[in-house]
Every structure is written in structure tokens, then in C-alpha cells.
Amino acid sequence: MNLLLLGRGKTGSLVAEVAAEHRHRTHIIGASDNPNASALTPEKLHAIDAVIDFTAPQCVLANVEACVKTGKNMIVGTTGWHPEIDRVRALVEQHDTGFVYAANFSIGVNLFYEIARTAATALNHQYDGQIFERHHAHKKDAPSGTAIAVQRILHEVAPQHEALEITSFREGEVVGFHEVIFESAADRIYLSHDAKSRRGFAEGAVRAAEWLVGKKGFYDFKDIWREL
Ligand SMILES: NC(=O)c1ccc[n+]([C@@H]2O[C@H](COP(=O)([O-])OP(=O)(O)OC[C@H]3O[C@@H](n4cnc5c(N)ncnc54)[C@H](OP(=O)(O)O)[C@@H]3O)[C@@H](O)[C@H]2O)c1
Numbered sequence: 710m711n712l713l714l715l716g717r718g719k720t721g722s723l724v725a726e727v728a729a730e731h732r733h734r735t736h737i738i739g740a741s742d743n744p745n746a747s748a749l750t751p752e753k754l755h756a757i758d759a760v761i762d763f764t765a766p767q768c769v770l771a772n773v774e775a776c777v778k779t780g781k782n783m784i785v786g787t788t789g790w791h792p793e794i795d796r797v798r799a800l801v802e803q804h805d806t807g808f809v810y811a812a813n814f815s816i817g818v819n820l821f822y823e824i825a826r827t828a829a830t831a832l833n834h835q836y837d838g839q840i841f842e843r844h845h846a847h848k849k850d851a852p853s854g855t856a857i858a859v860q861r862i863l864h865e866v867a868p869q870h871e872a873l874e875i876t877s878f879r880e881g882e883v884v885g886f887h888e889v890i891f892e893s894a895a896d897r898i899y900l901s902h903d904a905k906s907r908r909g910f911a912e913g914a915v916r917a918a919e920w921l922v923g924k925k926g927f928y929d930f931k932d933i934w935r936e937l
């Protein structure tokens with residue numbers, strides 16, 4: 710595939726490495742090449758099969774708008790734009806493109822979501838709970854999109870329980886640690902996921918781009934990762 714990668718930061722540069730290992734042609738652009746999505750014109754996107762975005766919350770919506778309006782399939786890993794999800798879904802449907810998004814493209818975290826979904830039954834049986842997340846000190850958004858996704862999953866299973874509180878820590882170079890603790894009068898249950906590197910995110914995003922070839926529609930990675 711001919712992939713355009715937006716963001717040459719910590720994750721974007723690793724996505725470029727993984728895409729090259731998968732024998733895709735890759736072009737990568739950073740912030741200075743793309744103010745206000747100015748690099749994403751129909752002419753410049755002409756030969757591109759799909760665009761992968763790992764940028765920042767303040768520019769991701771402009772990038773999405775430019776690429777989707779040009780009819781390009783997108784894989785969006787950038788977090789912090791979820792409140793706009795309905796508008797983005799409508800844009801993708803209007804332009805009949807393919808779109809996969811996730812707060813977390815790691816297969817392990819998506820399995821963790823399912824474990825959390827099963828364990829959430831505890832909230833219907835006199836357990837209370839808390840969510841903790843730790844990330845490196847440079848992370849721009851808090852709480853993490855992954856922690857919010859876990860919170861949403863737990864609330865779907867136990868809607869009568871108030872949404873679990875998320876506590877965020879920003880320190881050092883932590884790649885991504887998420888923990889759910891359920892507590893009753895009798896015991897505690899600990900569920901945790903600890904990312905050792907960004908490799909899992911990059912692999913998931915590249916494999917999602919491969920999966921999306923020839924497809925249209927708006928997909929959450931947590932619903933499609935088993936098909937990769
Ligand atoms: N879904 C997942 O699996 C997953 C995993 C990890 C991270 N993330 C999310 O992905 C995003 C990036 O994370 P990161 O850790 O890689 O951050 P990062 O190291 O800060 O990298 C962000 C990059 O985006 C570039 N950028 C900013 N505006 C841009 C624009 N308009 N066009 C193109 N590039 C632009 C920046 O370029 P300059 O350096 O030139 O300013 C920077 O290199 C965050 O939202 C993070 O939460 C998601």
C-alpha cells in the first residue's frame with residue numbers, strides 16, 4: 710500500500726517502521742509540513758491508499774476532515790476528539806469512505822477491554838471500583854482515551870452504578886499502564902495492563918490499514934481486531 714503517516718512523533722515514527730517491515734510504501738509528515746491540514750489537498754493525496762494519524766488533539770479533526778472529504782480511508786490513533794465522534798461518523802458516511810479509530814490499537818488492550826467487560830458484573834454484586842492510568846509526562850490529554858473507553862464499557866454493563874472515577878498519573882516515560890480495581894467488603898479484584906513498548910499500537914494500526922482495504926464504513930478497532 711501507499712500509506713501517508715501523519716505525525717512523526719513517538720508513535721508515528723514507529724508506525725512508519727512497522728509499515729516498512731510490512732513492505733508498504735510510506736510517506737510521513739509532521740507538524741511543520743502540515744499547518745491547518747494544508748498538506749492534505751486532493752492533489753497531494755491522489756496516489757495515497759490510506760492515511761494513518763498519530764498527531765495531536767488540536768489538529769486531528771482538521772486532518773480527518775481534509776482526508777475524508779478527499780475520499781481517503783483513514784486509521785486514527787490520535788486521542789482527545791471523542792466528543793466529536795457523531796460529526797466524524799456523519800462525515801465518513803457522507804463521503805462513503807473507510808475509517809478505523811481506537812484510543813488504543815494494541816491487541817492486548819482490546820482483550821483487556823473484554824476482560825473488564827466480563828468483570829464489570831462485580832458492580833452489580835456489591836462491589837465498587839476505581840480506574841487508574843499512568844502515562845509518560847509528555848502526554849497531552851488526561852484521562853487517557855483508553856481509561857475513558859474502560860469506564861464506558863463498565864458503565865454499559867452496570868448502568869445503575871455511577872461511572873467509575875478515573876485517576877491519572879503523569880510521570881517519567883511510562884508507555885501506558887491501566888488498572889481497574891473492584892472492591893467489596895470481602896475482597897479486591899485487580900485487573901491491569903502494562904504496555905512494554907509502543908510496538909503494539911503501531912502493529913495494530915498498520916494491520917487495521919491492511920484490513921480496511923476495499924471496505925467502507927466507520928469502525929471501532931475493538932469491534933474488528935479479531936478479524937485481523
Ligand atoms: N490509539 C493508540 O493506540 C495510541 C497509542 C499511542 C498514542 N496515541 C495517541 O496518538 C497521539 C500521538 O501520540 P505520540 O505519543 O506519538 O505523541 P508525540 O510524540 O507528541 O507525537 C505527535 C506528533 O504529531 C505531530 N503533529 C502535530 N500536529 C501535526 C499536524 N498538523 N500534521 C502532522 N503532524 C502533526 C507532531 O509533530 P512535531 O514533532 O513536528 O510538532 C508530533 O511529532 C496522541 O493523541 C496519543 O494520545 C494513541
